[in-house]
Amino acid sequence: MTGKLAKVLKAIDSLSENTGKLFSFLILIMVGLETIEVIRRYILHSPTTWAWEVVVLLYGAHFITGGAWVLKEGGHVRTDILFSRFSPKMKAIVDLLLFAIIFFTFVGVMIWKYSIHAIYSWSIKETTYTMWAPPFYPLKTVVAISFIFLGLQGLAKWIRDLIFVIKGEEI
Template identity: 30%
Template sequence: MPRFLIVYVRWVERLNYGVGRVAMFSLFALMGILLWGAIARAGWQPQIWTDEMAQFLLMGYFMLGGAYALQLGSAVRMDLLYSRWSDRTKAAVDAVTILMLVVYLGILLWGGIESTLYALEYSERRRGLWRPYMAPIKIVMVIGIVLMILQCTAFFIRDIARLRKVEL
């Protein structure tokens, strides 16, 4: 395999590992916000921002942690046939399915970018009492999709290397 592909795969996996580890710690912020909201409801006037902020943090957690979950193999896989296949057959099937996933993520990215541009252009806000701006969370969504596309391309390169019997 060309050296730049090996460097690309290692760079993408290091990036997604780091972002995923940081995203894991956002759960502590989420717990803090939910705890604050629960205490405020029980003790004094409920805070209008806690539920929506928790939803935004959870969405950011899922989107930024998606590539990390792919990297760790945490995705659900039907193992009826897969476990019986040879490594080359697994690599071939994985390469095809990764291409389908990249197409799906590409369409999702296109819609995400259009939605983000709309939110930025028109200062879109969420309906409700708090009315937070939507652009920041949509930007996080687009970043998460890009990270998943990068991870999928790294997987594709690894699968092609396995088909060629080259170790990365």
């Protein structure tokens, strides 16, 4: 059973990492768009009505999709004044408790609420409130899916911690 579970956990890790890496390349598009906007605005005196807003929407997708990958790598901010002094087993126990109480509650609410927002946004073909008014529903969908991925990665971490506490082995 541990072999099958390890494969599932590895698949979740791979999904988180590959999604994060894929969306990390949006930074290149954002830099390119901002460069074009600066040239058009300050050299050609012909700014766009859309570049800044596209960059903001892309940054939202870029930022939120990296959450699961950062969790996989253990890179989220942690106040570890006491935590860093704990043994690996005690760290796993603390994470088991805190993830069960705080993380899963937060992620569950975010999945629930953002899924509702995304569905509603698609139903009304929501746009931003600017002169250009690009569609807003793709970003809301990305946010909802990103929280699902974060929840899956958190579940993978929680299962790993549970196995470590019970069996003393890492998978």
